[in-house]
Amino acid sequence: MNEVVGARDILLVTLDTLRWDIAARCAREGRTPELTARMPGGRWTRRHAPGSFTYASHQAMFAGFLPTPETPGPHPRLFAARFPGSETTAPGTFVYDAPDLVSGLAARGYRTVCVGGVGFFTGRGPLGSVLPGLFGESRWEPAFGVASPDSTRAQVDHALEVLDDTPADRRLFLFLNVSALHQPNWFHLPGGGPGDGDGPESHAAALAYADGHLGRLLDGFVRRRRPCFAIVCSDHGTAYGEDGYAGHRIGHPVVWTVPYTHFFLDPPEEP
Secondary structure, eight states: TTTTTTTTTEEEEETTTHHHHHHHEEEEEEEOHHTTTTTTGGGGGGEEEESSHHEEEEEEEETTTTEESSEEEEOOSSSOOOOOOOSSTTTTTTSSSSHHHHHHHHHHEEEEEEOOOOOOOOGTTTHHHHHHHGGSSEEEOOOSSSTTTTHHHHHHHHHHHHHHHHHTSOEEEEEEOOOOTTSGGGSSTOOOOGGGGOOHHHHHHHOOOOOHHHHHHHHHHTTTTEEEEEEESSSOOOOESGGOOOOOOSOOOOHEEEEEEEEOOOOOOOO
């Protein structure tokens, strides 16, 4: 990461509430071609979430604690605040003298932009302002939120405007919290109605919907003609009746087990 930071743009996309099993199934079934085409080996990596709901998990990720590989560790981290005694800070870790990654990247000259999604990123009220307040710029509008059936399109349209507005010689850290997977997601099923409720199939349909628009964002970074390092992951899963549970902020495997990937985006070589 010490070779990445400063040399590349950085993109962090959290697919809020995305379950591991649904992500893996959609990849196998060819329902997420844009993301799958860019993942190493065309597969998600199975990891453990750093928190069981959005606020806790993102606080951890912005401190450098991305979802942890499921195999026994310790596992070296990509990013870490300088912290005596850390067992997961390795020679390849980008270490910053700040309380969070966003501030650490800003200190290295990055423009830091948050495109919010779920309620913790609205900038409305004290609690909804904590996470977006880490960024130099934060954007949210109702069209980006969980109640919008076309939220990912609106979010990506805005993110592409940020790319167009960022000079080619300016480093960019863009964070996008995709809200489409979070409940309610019944409207992503053809012919779905409020009475149908949410479930694994509407969750999968929401992911397939989001994939197409995320492909536009990834293509936008390639067109920017600056190399980019992209991280795409879930912050936590959610239960749809497993063992009697519903929702998240609970200690169940469908909540703690999440998909993760990272990859490089490079501009095309000059002819």
